[in-house]
Structure formats: C-alpha cells, structure tokens
Amino acid sequence: MNVNKKLSNIIFMAAFALFTWMWSDKYDGVITSVLGGIETESNIIDILGLGKWLFLFAVYFLILNKMLVDNRKTLLFSLYRYRDFKSWWKQYFFRLHITMFLYYLISCIVWYVIGVVTDNSSSHAVEIMIIFYMHLAMYFSIIAAADRILNKSITPCILILIEGVTYIISVQYRQIVLTFGMYRRMALMDNKWFQVIVPGIEFIVCWLCYFSVIRLWKKDKLELL
Structure with a gap:
C-alpha cells in the first residue's frame, strides 16, 4: 500500500471518528457512546442504534476489503518473495492485523481527544x-x-448480517450473551468474568483462522490463485 493510500485512509478514519461522535448520544462518554453498543434492558429493538452499530463494522470491513483486493492482485508476485506459502501467509496475516489496529487506534485517539476537549470522557474507555x-x-x-x-469478498456482508441478527434475537429472547461485542449489554450480566472470557475466546478464534489456512495448504486443499 503506497503512501498516498495510507494517508487517505488515515484522513478517512479520522473523519469517520468525527462523524460517529456527532451522532452519538454524548451523555455517557464519547467512547462508551460510540463503541459501547446498544444500551437497552427492554424487549424493544433499537433499529437506529443497530444501524449505527453495524456502520462501525462496515467502515472497518471496507478498509480491510480494499487491502485484500489489492493484495490479491499482486499475490503471484508476492509469493515469489517468500520461501513458501506458509511464510507469506504469516507476514500477510499479521500485517493485516497490525495495519487495521493502527487505523482503529487513530479512531480511538480522535474519540479520546474529543472526550477530553468536551469534558465527556468515558470512565471505562480502555x-x-x-x-x-x-x-x-x-x-x-x-x-x-x-x-x-x-x-x-462476501464474508464481510455475512458477518454484518450475523451481527444484526444476533442482536435482534438477543433482544427478542433476552439473551444478552449473544451481544458479546457490546460493552453496555455485557455490563448488564451478573457474571463479570464474561467480559474477560469473551475476548479470550475471540483471541483463540483469531489463531484458529490463522492455522486453518496453513492446515488446508498442507493438505493441498487451498487454491492459491
């Protein structure tokens, strides 16, 4: 990814953070309002809140998908630079995560600064x-x-759909556990250890995704191009 693309993505993420702050409720801390999810204890589905929540994922998925498409175009040339597919996949997988984390960090910095300037910081921001x-x-x-x-490239759409459907089911049947990405709803649970266990499980899923590709490659069940 060249410098111009990186710079445009940085500007885009900063603008995205500013935009999401403008629509937030602004009464519960900036980061809580934007990243905390939908706060509700009733069985009423918050359509507007759901739309805002899914928009967050859509933007990050858009950036990631652009990177995947660009890398797919140069995959053949990239593979020649490494000893084998495993070496390439290792640097590719972690580089994607590092890049996306940096973009996420830019968003968080903007939200944090806005919170400090407007005297509306979140008590549980980190x-x-x-x-x-x-x-x-x-x-x-x-x-x-x-x-x-x-x-x-349809996976992001499927994940957004799943995220929306699980929220609706969680409200309809009062299953808060299904909205494990929403801090506000997780905070309603009696078992506070759930907030520690879930990120741990998600971390394991990340590694399973990484090793699943290597496993399929070793079994010659992976189309490289």
Whole structure:
C-alpha cells in the first residue's frame, strides 16, 4: 500500500471518528457512546442504534476489503518473495492485523481527544476499546481466512448480517450473551468474568483462522490463485 493510500485512509478514519461522535448520544462518554453498543434492558429493538452499530463494522470491513483486493492482485508476485506459502501467509496475516489496529487506534485517539476537549470522557474507555477491538479482530481474522479459502469478498456482508441478527434475537429472547461485542449489554450480566472470557475466546478464534489456512495448504486443499 503506497503512501498516498495510507494517508487517505488515515484522513478517512479520522473523519469517520468525527462523524460517529456527532451522532452519538454524548451523555455517557464519547467512547462508551460510540463503541459501547446498544444500551437497552427492554424487549424493544433499537433499529437506529443497530444501524449505527453495524456502520462501525462496515467502515472497518471496507478498509480491510480494499487491502485484500489489492493484495490479491499482486499475490503471484508476492509469493515469489517468500520461501513458501506458509511464510507469506504469516507476514500477510499479521500485517493485516497490525495495519487495521493502527487505523482503529487513530479512531480511538480522535474519540479520546474529543472526550477530553468536551469534558465527556468515558470512565471505562480502555476496557471498552479492548472489548470492541477483540470483537473486530476476530472478524478481521475470519475475513482474511475466508478470502484465502473461498476467494470471495462476501464474508464481510455475512458477518454484518450475523451481527444484526444476533442482536435482534438477543433482544427478542433476552439473551444478552449473544451481544458479546457490546460493552453496555455485557455490563448488564451478573457474571463479570464474561467480559474477560469473551475476548479470550475471540483471541483463540483469531489463531484458529490463522492455522486453518496453513492446515488446508498442507493438505493441498487451498487454491492459491
């Protein structure tokens, strides 16, 4: 990815952070309002809140998908630079995560600065950012693995659909556990250890995605191009 693309993505993420702050409720801390998810204890589905929540994922998925498409175009040349597919996949997988984390960090810095300037900081900002990012990182891993295994770009759409459907089901049947990416809803649970266990499980899923691609490659069940 050249300098111009990186710079445009940085500007885009900063603008994205500013835009999401403008629509937030602004009464519960900037980071909590944007990344905390939908706060509701009733069985009423918050359509507007759901739309805002899914928009967050859509933007990050858009950036990631652009990277995947660009890398797919130069895959043949990239493979020649490494000893084997495993070496390439290792640097490719972790470089995607590092790049997306940096873009996420830019968003968080903007939200944090806005919170400080407007005297509307979140009391659990770090915890919320970690919970949301681990949820996001799990999706990044699934998308990257599916891109290699299936060679299709529909995975982000499927994940957004799943995220929306699980929220609706969780409200309809009062199953808060299904919205494990939303700090506000997780905070309603009696078992506070759940907020620690879930990121751990998501971390494991990330590694499973990484090793699943290597496993399929070793079994010659992976189409490289």
